[in-house]
Each structure stands twice: as C-alpha cells, then as structure tokens.
Amino acid sequence: MSRDEINILIGGEAGQGLATVGQGLATVLVRTGYHLVVTQDYQSRIRGGHNTFALRASVKPIQAPREGVDLLVALNQETLTLHEKELNPGAGVVADAGLTCGLAPCYNVPYAQLSGPRYLNTVALGVSSSLLGLDREAVADGLAKFLGKLSPEMAAKNQEALAAAYAHAAANPAPFTPLAPPAAAADRLLMTGNEAIALGALAAGLKLLAFYPMTPATSVALTVIAHAREMGVVTEQAEDEISAINMALGAAYAGAPALVPTSGGGFALMVEGISLAGMTETPVVIVLAQRPGPATGLPTRTEQGDLEFALHAGHGEFPRALLAPGSVEDCFHLAYHAMHLAEKHQSPVILLTDQFLADSYRAVAPFDLSGLAPVKAGGAEAGGAEAGGDYERYAITSKGISPRALPGLGRALVVSDSDEHTADGHITEDLSARAAMVDKRLRKLAGLTAEVLAPIWEGPEEAGTILVGWGSTRGAVSEAAGALRAQGRSVAACHFRQPWPLRPDQFLSRLARAGQVVMVEGNATGQMARLIRSETGLHISRQVLRYDGLPITPEFILRALGA
Amino acid sequence: MASLEDYGEFETAWCPGCGNFSIIKALKQALVKSGLAPHQVLLVSGIGQAAKMPHYLRCNCFNGLHGRALPAATGARLANPELKIIVESGDGCSYGEGGNHFLAGLRRNIDVTMLVHDNQVYGLTKGQASPTSGEGFVTKAQPQGAYSKPFNPLAAAVGQRISFVARGFAAEADHLAGLIAEALTVRGLALIDILQPCVSFNKVNTFAWYKERVYHIDPAHDASDWQAAMKLAQEFGERIPLGVFWRGGRMAFSDHFPVLQAGPLARQGTDYAALNEIMRKFV
Incomplete structure (x- = not known):
C-alpha cells in the first residue's frame, strides 16, 4: 500500500x-x-x-x-x-x-x-x-x-x-x-518564485538592482546579491524606496538594465518615480510582491489587492505593462520578458506577484538558457552610441519609440527631462509641443499591446463554465477546473499572465460564449473583473474572492461554487 | 580641447540679477579648465530654479524629480564610472525634499560633484522658508518667522568625512570656478555649498548682506585637520568662511564594486555559463 x-x-x-x-x-x-x-x-x-x-x-x-x-x-x-x-x-x-x-x-x-x-x-x-x-x-x-x-x-x-x-x-x-x-x-531544481524572478532578471542581463528591504519582496534582492559578483551586477540597499527607484532610473538612463523589488508600501513610495520613468521614457522593472493592505496590513500574508494600484500608479498618462506570473517557472520567464519589454518600449514594467508565490518552493525543470540574450540598452532601436551632436532623445516617431542613445558612450548628448520637453529633451511650455509629446508617448501602448501575452486556456473550447484568474492563482484555478471536469462538468480555466494591456480579441468572445464565467481573485472587490468590464463591457458577476491573507486553494474555489 | 562655446549660450528663465548667472559662468569655466568635452559630462538635477541649470548648458542631462537628483546621479555613477557627474540643485531640493538622500550620499561618499545653490529660500514656489533659512525668517508661509533651526550642510558633510567640502559665493565667480575645478578632480563626494542671493524672494540675505560677512579661509588652514574643519563649519553669521573646509581620504563609493573597473555596465555582457552554474545550485 x-x-x-x-x-x-x-x-x-x-x-x-x-x-x-x-x-x-x-x-x-x-x-x-x-x-x-x-x-x-x-x-x-x-x-x-x-x-x-x-x-x-x-x-x-x-x-x-x-x-x-x-x-x-x-x-x-x-x-x-x-x-x-x-x-x-x-x-x-x-x-x-x-x-x-x-x-x-x-x-x-x-x-x-x-x-x-x-x-x-x-x-x-x-x-x-x-x-x-x-x-x-x-x-x-x-x-x-x-x-x-x-x-x-x-x-x-x-x-x-x-x-x-x-x-x-x-x-x-x-x-x-x-x-x-x-x-x-x-532533473529538477527547488526554488521559490522570488528566486526564479532573480534568475530570470539575471538571464536578461540585469546590471543594477536597488531595493529597500520589505517582506515579501526582499528575497528577490538577496538572491541577486548572493550572485552579484559572479554576474557583474551592482546592487545597493537604498535609504528608502524613493531612492531605490530613482537610482534604478539613473542607472537605466546610463545604460544598465535595472530592477527594483518591493511590496505595496514601498511601491507607494515609488509612485512618483514610476511617473518619472513614464515621462523620461526610461526602462525599469518593478517587482511588486503583494501583501494584504491597506497600510502595513498583514506583512507576511498574501493578497492580490494591488492590481488597480499598479495599473494607475503615477500621476499623468503614460503606457506601461503589467505581468503576473502564475507559477515559479513563469516567474523566471516573465522576469526575463519584463526586462526586455521595458527596454524595447522604454517604459516601466511591473511584475505582480504575491507572498504566496514569492515564498512558494516548487520543483522546476532547469530553465533552458540557450537562446536567451541580454537586454541591449539603447539597442537595435537606437542610433545609440553612434548618434552625433544633433541627437534628439525624444525624436517624434510613428511608433512613439525614439532611438535611445546612452550618455558618455558616444558623442551624442542625451537630455532627459521630467518637465514636458521638446524632441531634444529640453524643457518647454509650448503647448502644441506638449500635445505632440503626449501623443508620441501614448503611441507606445500599441507596441506593448501587440506583444501582449495571451491568456492560458485549459479545458473545452465551448465550456459551460469558465473559471478566470490571474497571477499566482493559476494552479488553484486549473486544479479546481480539473476536479469539476472529473465530475463530468464542462469547465474551462482561463489564466491572465499579463493583466495589462488587455487584448479583448484574445479572450472576449470565448468568455462571452460560456454558460457562466467565474472570476477567482485574491482581493475583496474583484479588481480584475472590474478591469475586464471597463475594457470590454463584459460583466463577470460571479466572483470567488479571498482576502483573509491565505492563498486560494482548489478546495476554496470548489466550496465557493458549492461543488 | 573644449571651449566655452562648446557649452553653449542659452536664454534662461531666471530673474535679472540672479546669482545663477555667475554660477553657470563659473561652472562653464571649470569644465573648460578641466578639459572636459560636453559628451563626457552628465548634469543631474532636481526641481527648482537652480535645477534648470542643465537646460542652459550643452552636455548630457538628467533633470529628474524634486529632491531626487542624488539617487539618480548615484544610479548613473554605478552604471558608468567614466562619466563626470555633477549634481546641481537648490537648498530646498538638496537638503529638504532630498534630505534623506543627502545623508545617505554623505555616508556613501558617492563619487559625484554636488553643487548646491543655497539662497536660503524657495524661489520657484515664490518665497517660502527653506532648510537653510535663518531662524525667524519671515515669509507668507512663516508669518511669525521660521521656527526651525537652519540645517548646516557643511558640518554634516565634514562630520561624515566625505572627500571634499567647500563653500563658494555666487558673486565671486572666478573663486567658485576654482573650487568646482578642484571638486571635479576629487574621487568620492565633493560638496560645494554656494551662497547665492535671491533678488526676488530673499530680502534678508542679500548681496550686500553676504558681501559684508564673507571672507576667504586662511591659506594656512589645514583642510585635512578634521577638528579645524568642523570648527570652521560652525561659523555662519557675522562672518562666513569661503573656500575649502575639508579634504578627506575616504574611499569613493563606486570603488566598492570590482565590476566597475571594467568600465560602463552597458558595455559588459552576461555570463550564461556562470548563470547556469548558479541555477544548478538550487537543488
């Protein structure tokens, strides 16, 4: 037996x-x-x-x-x-x-x-x-x-x-x-979500990490620091999260792919810096390992309560991407992807995890490093180091992405400004130049949207019920759907690993055709359901929500569904 | 060899008679004297009238957030050890909004040149008390006079034994240019607090007020004598010393990172064999 x-x-x-x-x-x-x-x-x-x-x-x-x-x-x-x-x-x-x-x-x-x-x-x-x-x-x-x-x-x-x-x-x-x-x-490895994020960022050529310790994000930094010398990464424990993100932006401006891990309270302090990343079009990846708020909340427990915050953090309007890994493997791959996405679109990218996934050890197959390439700052898109004295950091382009040169690596003078600026980066109060710059920055959203990672589907194409989740709940949603199928019910699972931008062509018709759609989220108000509704008009009224600080389990979902 | 013309001449948003005009003149002189070409220089600033400096000079520029110039400059320094980095902002930005970063910068001894235009008042927001305003300084925001004691940045900097601590005066551009030129040769943090009359909003600490009080530090002063430097740093009132207070021998922050000896991080690759070995340890 x-x-x-x-x-x-x-x-x-x-x-x-x-x-x-x-x-x-x-x-x-x-x-x-x-x-x-x-x-x-x-x-x-x-x-x-x-x-x-x-x-x-x-x-x-x-x-x-x-x-x-x-x-x-x-x-x-x-x-x-x-x-x-x-x-x-x-x-x-x-x-x-x-x-x-x-x-x-x-x-x-x-x-x-x-x-x-x-x-x-x-x-x-x-x-x-x-x-x-x-x-x-x-x-x-x-x-x-x-x-x-x-x-x-x-x-x-x-x-x-x-x-x-x-x-x-x-x-x-x-x-x-x-x-x-x-x-x-x-052949399997044992690691947590945070460790996998650190490895994914290193695989993408991470060169500078700045952080202020905060549970449950700290072990991302500690993992990078443990291997910083071997991997040629500069790390610094900043005096606060405001400093951490501004350090990252200064480094990224100067050509070092940069990462800042934090949790909700620290992320709140970084918000002005995120806006600066948007305005100066400086790539940066922020790992937001969520824990229950508001304020200090439950520091060591889990929640998915910061989706809307991450989506809107930063005054003014500018494009960004949100990624939300659903497994430890995903943590590696999406951290790698986030670093490349940030550089390519010269925008902030936020990687949303939570305490459950951050601390969850899993058995994972070793990651295939062949075919991976480091981020090349000021890379293919840029005239880069070759640009001359008449270089314009914010040249108006059809896609909104301007060639990014790096200061000190060539003759180009790279002028980045938090004020509204002209194409050469200098402060302006010319209001038509302002409108043109807003349009240019927002055009980058189309490029980000074209690269959106599609939701992951499991189960029948035409399902009686679709369980929808995002981020760390992927496993629980998938296993709950599997358990219901084992009872003979027609149930599919839909996992969003990129909550922003959304591409309705990747999910709307399939959700709309289902007998019923159930949103499963680790928060009290159904933030992802609200986001889908505001973007598509689809109202997902049935929601399984958990906000007691514990991770969503398959049993929790099945109980909530009365199954 | 770079010339003054290489650094350009621009129309500014500063008030006529502002101390910033002579500070920019001194800065350009120092850059030319140091043999630096514009593409080798990065000016990082925050927000305020002083922080507009990078827009009036041809060089690399990162004009970031109010109070956050030093962290951004720290990040740039840690990404590229070859850039000559100058942080330039006012007293409110550097010592108020950025106070925690200033203290951390002193502790790090981060290798940048920090020029603080210290006019003891907020100019851009039209005349509120700043961290260096004198006690009793009356403004619309402090109608009973400022209650708080002014911050002493030089004493704080000498206290942390950073690499170089000096005070200049906007009205003495040549002297200031000399201080900046020396600061640009320093490894580690070089702080120059620059007294600067604000013609629009500070009717107390005027050009005449400073002129009556400033004096040049005795050439016999030993700037490697910490006690003497600390004593000089306490002096601000009837007499205000100008010149080099302190030259320290602390290690520059970026020297703690061996990887920077190989040059800018942007030029360095990723060792996937090493990463594979690291990954294999997760068992």
Whole structure:
C-alpha cells in the first residue's frame, strides 16, 4: 500500500526551526523525484507566534496547495490544537514525547533521548522521512546538501541524529501509508518564485538592482546579491524606496538594465518615480510582491489587492505593462520578458506577484538558457552610441519609440527631462509641443499591446463554465477546473499572465460564449473583473474572492461554487 | 580641447540679477579648465530654479524629480564610472525634499560633484522658508518667522568625512570656478555649498548682506585637520568662511564594486555559463 500524493504540515513557533525541517524535507523530496508545492504561512515576528510550512508532494505534476493534512509534524502543542481538525482520514501526527494529540493517531518521538536539543529538527526530519518511506541514504545526501558547509563535527552530529531517527522509526513501526516511489528521478531544481524572478532578471542581463528591504519582496534582492559578483551586477540597499527607484532610473538612463523589488508600501513610495520613468521614457522593472493592505496590513500574508494600484500608479498618462506570473517557472520567464519589454518600449514594467508565490518552493525543470540574450540598452532601436551632436532623445516617431542613445558612450548628448520637453529633451511650455509629446508617448501602448501575452486556456473550447484568474492563482484555478471536469462538468480555466494591456480579441468572445464565467481573485472587490468590464463591457458577476491573507486553494474555489 | 562655446549660450528663465548667472559662468569655466568635452559630462538635477541649470548648458542631462537628483546621479555613477557627474540643485531640493538622500550620499561618499545653490529660500514656489533659512525668517508661509533651526550642510558633510567640502559665493565667480575645478578632480563626494542671493524672494540675505560677512579661509588652514574643519563649519553669521573646509581620504563609493573597473555596465555582457552554474545550485 502506498499513496501517490501527500500533504505535510510542519508547525511550530518562529525560532524553532520549522523552516529548516521544511526546506530539508523539500530538498529531499525534490532530489528523490517528487513534484512539490510549498506554502509558507508565518507571522511577522522573529520569535514565537504560530508558523507553518506546508508541503504537497506528488508522483504526478501538481500546481497548487491543498487543504487537509496527511502528515502533521508538530513542534509544539499549539500546532496540534490548531490543526487537529484539518487531519485527513489515515493521517499521522509526529510529535515530541510529551505532547498530546487528542483523537488523532499520535506518533510520539522522544526527541531528547534521540539527540541533543540542537538536532531536534533533524530528528523530526528523519522520522517524517522514514514514515514517508524515503530511503535513508537519499535523505542523508539531501540533508548534507541542504545544510551545506558545516564543521565536520556538526555534520556528523546531524547524520547521527538522522540515523537515530530512522532506528527509532524502525523499532517502533507506525501504521502510516508511505509515498509511492516517484516515476523517475527527474532533473529538477527547488526554488521559490522570488528566486526564479532573480534568475530570470539575471538571464536578461540585469546590471543594477536597488531595493529597500520589505517582506515579501526582499528575497528577490538577496538572491541577486548572493550572485552579484559572479554576474557583474551592482546592487545597493537604498535609504528608502524613493531612492531605490530613482537610482534604478539613473542607472537605466546610463545604460544598465535595472530592477527594483518591493511590496505595496514601498511601491507607494515609488509612485512618483514610476511617473518619472513614464515621462523620461526610461526602462525599469518593478517587482511588486503583494501583501494584504491597506497600510502595513498583514506583512507576511498574501493578497492580490494591488492590481488597480499598479495599473494607475503615477500621476499623468503614460503606457506601461503589467505581468503576473502564475507559477515559479513563469516567474523566471516573465522576469526575463519584463526586462526586455521595458527596454524595447522604454517604459516601466511591473511584475505582480504575491507572498504566496514569492515564498512558494516548487520543483522546476532547469530553465533552458540557450537562446536567451541580454537586454541591449539603447539597442537595435537606437542610433545609440553612434548618434552625433544633433541627437534628439525624444525624436517624434510613428511608433512613439525614439532611438535611445546612452550618455558618455558616444558623442551624442542625451537630455532627459521630467518637465514636458521638446524632441531634444529640453524643457518647454509650448503647448502644441506638449500635445505632440503626449501623443508620441501614448503611441507606445500599441507596441506593448501587440506583444501582449495571451491568456492560458485549459479545458473545452465551448465550456459551460469558465473559471478566470490571474497571477499566482493559476494552479488553484486549473486544479479546481480539473476536479469539476472529473465530475463530468464542462469547465474551462482561463489564466491572465499579463493583466495589462488587455487584448479583448484574445479572450472576449470565448468568455462571452460560456454558460457562466467565474472570476477567482485574491482581493475583496474583484479588481480584475472590474478591469475586464471597463475594457470590454463584459460583466463577470460571479466572483470567488479571498482576502483573509491565505492563498486560494482548489478546495476554496470548489466550496465557493458549492461543488 | 573644449571651449566655452562648446557649452553653449542659452536664454534662461531666471530673474535679472540672479546669482545663477555667475554660477553657470563659473561652472562653464571649470569644465573648460578641466578639459572636459560636453559628451563626457552628465548634469543631474532636481526641481527648482537652480535645477534648470542643465537646460542652459550643452552636455548630457538628467533633470529628474524634486529632491531626487542624488539617487539618480548615484544610479548613473554605478552604471558608468567614466562619466563626470555633477549634481546641481537648490537648498530646498538638496537638503529638504532630498534630505534623506543627502545623508545617505554623505555616508556613501558617492563619487559625484554636488553643487548646491543655497539662497536660503524657495524661489520657484515664490518665497517660502527653506532648510537653510535663518531662524525667524519671515515669509507668507512663516508669518511669525521660521521656527526651525537652519540645517548646516557643511558640518554634516565634514562630520561624515566625505572627500571634499567647500563653500563658494555666487558673486565671486572666478573663486567658485576654482573650487568646482578642484571638486571635479576629487574621487568620492565633493560638496560645494554656494551662497547665492535671491533678488526676488530673499530680502534678508542679500548681496550686500553676504558681501559684508564673507571672507576667504586662511591659506594656512589645514583642510585635512578634521577638528579645524568642523570648527570652521560652525561659523555662519557675522562672518562666513569661503573656500575649502575639508579634504578627506575616504574611499569613493563606486570603488566598492570590482565590476566597475571594467568600465560602463552597458558595455559588459552576461555570463550564461556562470548563470547556469548558479541555477544548478538550487537543488
């Protein structure tokens, strides 16, 4: 007897090291060949509180977190109390010898007898791995890999603790159904959405990153910083987000492809800078990892509440693009795409993610780097460095894109101005020149629109019901639609990975033909539904909205639909 | 060799008699004296009357947001180590709206030349108190007189031991040109606070008011003596010192980045083999 899929929940206080158990287990599962989706739920504190690290592992591809727990690893009593009701039939509980599990089948492990207090995490990892049926050697390898460089003594103690855990489990067998072996040990990487964004931007030739730390965006910056020297990237922790975006714009003006990661509050501070990017036509990519607002909101939880804010941020009218990855793979590809899009259209591009996706570890196939090319600042479109003394930064063109030269790299004098300007970049109050410049800038929207990434469809062409989502909910929407199809219902899924600009020819007729359309969003007011209505007139009245700070799951959607 | 003509002559939006006219003259002199051609120079400014300077000079120019010239200049510096970058703005833009950036710039010792036209008043918005306005300075916005103590940018800069700290006076263009020329040779942040009468909105700190008070720092002053520089920086009132207060030896910020030794980032490629190795570590 074995199972194809399992949902593991590790719970405890901040400071107990549950992320260590979780990441260790994730490393082992992915190295062994399982598919994986991780959801991290933590409180905004360094010690105490209640945090969880949930791993859904499967022999088959999976895209979303699931509710219900098959294996609960409790590092404290509170975890047992809070999560007992989520246990599925046949679930197991791993807990310290002193903890009580109520009605659930409790597998008490005498941690203190098996190892020193510093290696409790390793024992918990070992016992859990043993219950899952994972090979001890593979776990030992994974643990060594995960723990990285340790002193020989520390490494030996960890391996001893692991061996003690396996020995204890062998001597005290538990009635727990293990995981089926994976189909094949595939070549997979383990990374979060934020890490994939960092890699995608690096793949696009990122040269300057400026940021101010803000959860849940910080790890984008930290990932780039960890590899900045190898990749020739200049990074700076700015004094505030206002500085961060202005630094990025100064660097981009001078020819360095630039990235600024932040979350809602920091993005709010960047708004004038986004407007400056629009006016000076300077490329920049802003990663907006959303968390629930308003104001400080729920700093470590998830939401999709900033779509309209990102769409309208910045005074005045100017074109932009919004991209919203639906998976960790998408994070890589859309970050790469965003950098190129920003340079090509000399416009700000905003990459919208959220805490759920930012922190979600997944098993991903290694990205194919062949055929990728770095952004060439002032590239093909520009007379660039060759331009002469009569160069005009804002030359009026039919597509609105002016050849972009870079200061100091040629004889051209590059004049960029936040004031309304003439073609040579200098300040003007000539009102006909003003109108011509507005038209020129707005003409770039047509180019951005021509390149819009089409929604991703799944399921029947002519569907009774279409579930529509955007960004990080892609997996949950897809799995909910799949579950409904498995019940014999005609249900399709439609995922927007680029919420702006919208191209109705890519979706409107198909949505209009469906029996019913349901919008699934992680916010309280249905912002994407409103955007589709304002752009197309299509009113999506049925909405599944979540705004309690937790990610949308397939079960959440199915419950809301009464299915 | 560049000439004054290369930097052009433009019609300006400044009031007749404005100190900006002699500052632009001094700047052009210094650029020519430094042997810099317009395409080698980047002028970064914020918003205000002083911040219009880049429009009246032929060179590269990034005229950004109010208060944000220094971050934009920092970004440009970190993208291209070869550009000669001058940040030029007023006291409100540099020390008020951009106050946090000024403090961070001092801490970084970012290698740009920062020229602050300090007329102790907001000109573009027609005469409100600025961060350097004297206590009791009466305006329509401060009818009982400014309550706050004026900011002392030179003391802050000496305090952080940036590379070069000086004060000039708009009415002494040749002296100012000399200060700017020296600042342009400095590695690290060079700050020149430039006293500048505002003929339209500052009826207190007038040309005559400054003229009565300014004096040239004794040539015997040792600008590498931090205590002496700090003492001089406290002096503002009956007597106002002009000249070089402090020359520090701090490392320029951009020297922390080995990648910049290879020149402008725009000319550097992407190492996909290295990226592949990095990606392979995510297991």
